[in-house]
Amino acid sequence: MDDTTREGISEAVEERSGHGATLRPDLGLVLSGELPCISCRYDLSGISITGMCPECGTPVRATLLATVDPEAGTFEPLTHPRLAALGLVVWSSAAFAAVLIIWMVRFGDALNAWTPIGFRPTWLGVLVPVFVALSGVGSVVLWKPHRKLPVWPSVAATVATVLYGPLVWLMWRLHGVVDRTGSAPYVSSRSVDTDRLWLQVMILVVLVVISLLQRPIIRVFADRSVLLRTGELSRQSLLAFAMAAALMLLGVFLRLGAIRWDDTGSFFLDVIGLVFLAIGSVLVTVGLGCFVVDSVRLYPVLRSGPRTLLDVVERGFGR
Template sequence: MGSLDDHISAGAIARSDDDFELQTDALEEVLSGQLPCWVCGYELSGLSVTGVCPECGTPVRTTLLAVVDPSAASYAPLRMPRIASAGLVLWTGAALLAILTIWLCRLTDALQVWFAVPSKLGFLGALVPVFAALSGLGGLVLIHPQKGDSLKQTLGPILASALYVPLVWMLWYTHAKIDLTAGIPYFTNALREADRVELRCAIGIVSMLIALLVRPSVRAFAKRSVLMRTGQLTRQTLLAVVAALAIALAGDMIHVATIRVEPLQHVVTSTISLLLVAAGSALVTVGFAGMFWDAIRLYPIIRNGPRSLGDVVQLDEPDA
């Protein structure tokens, strides 16, 4: 498996002829402004376009092709780039914290049932809706983030933000009320099991709707990264997250059926349901971790804006 430098050099140089050219008559052009090396972070300003990083030996051309966006001038300006970049990190990071908190709750349940370890972390369930609410707050940056967005482009994120209200309530009722009063789910015959599973189904459906409604806005942010847009760096797609949510939802729906329909109450159906919920939940966790990492990588691009070739290369002015 090649290094990141090799990966970018092979892919990015292949597109250089179409996107922008470092012509042979511009070989003496030097870098201006701030341009840290793509690999080690060494400041490359003042070096020749055809030089190499003094610290790690990475060609300057590799950093240029990784950082410079030939389409930078075509993007509509963001209304509040600093808030937008921070909001994306909050949106994905808080959602990931909510998911990890749920996993921690189930882990403490397992330790309590299997090893009789007393749990003193019952309050964790109450943090799940708090993190979800923070995620919804961060998601507000997806509403009309750039100038020129039409009403149609804005409507989806608005509806998604509104859906956070019932989502937060359902998460609170499930994890801060039912789980604290009705017994340990999954590991014991907890009271109000049907109510809890039906709420999980509703949570899954609402989460899928939110993901689909904000997808166009998220894609618009991702396109501001030249490496994500051209496939040089992969990113976590919301459709994959929706698919993972659908797997968990299928498991919950089977669980509801086994509770409501007596002939379906069998160890096989219960096992299938549990496996689907576990697999779907694990994939959702991986998906949101990927989205959080994407938000971290997009943060400087959204905050500072994409960089054109003219931003980093100083052209020699003709002699007077």
């Protein structure tokens, strides 16, 4: 692409400010390469930047504003972009799968206790540490995604991956041993299992620490998407996720405190603890689901790199 074309392209775009940008019309610029419409995924290659998608009528400029990153040239290239993109999806998806399995087991406990179905799939619990371990494997890509990464985020991400070791063991003890051989923890009439509560405490503490350690490097990845960076698409914060896990931790401590109280105080404290646990569990599940969505959104950006306007347009002749 010659200098004249580059000058025409640069003049066609005004600097983004705040949360958006505007394109100045230039009828000589057309799309080159593959550029799916933001609405219907129709290939817009060969269409003027001032035109509209022939399939759904969405302005081409809307797709450009959602695709082109004016700061793309400032990012250091990833060392292994495809591996980083895949690892991020594995990291989030495996963790989400582990939580869904826990919900399935708890749902089975309720069916077994309150209906004649008698379905309690405690054997599924052995899969929880497997998916947690798989999530830990995916987190390896967070260590050093590019050569110029500062030391602290890289060290923090490495320590977080190491902590997956004790987390997997704790998950195995809780879901693969205690829950598989014991009574249903939330619907059984038996007394609260103190050992199970302390296992939950250790799991949640490790989970909070891992989340906080991974937060700096996840922000590095998220900043590579112009839509996530500018807030045009919301993203899940690891800090909010850690706070949800901390809420669950508070619920467990309340249940532990209830053991030392008299019968009346114990009942109310235990109920409050269960409420905190339930709310925190829902927030953690939703948060992990949002991480999966964010990872899928980032996948093409990480795999191919942020796209500049030079990557998607060319000067059309005779148009």
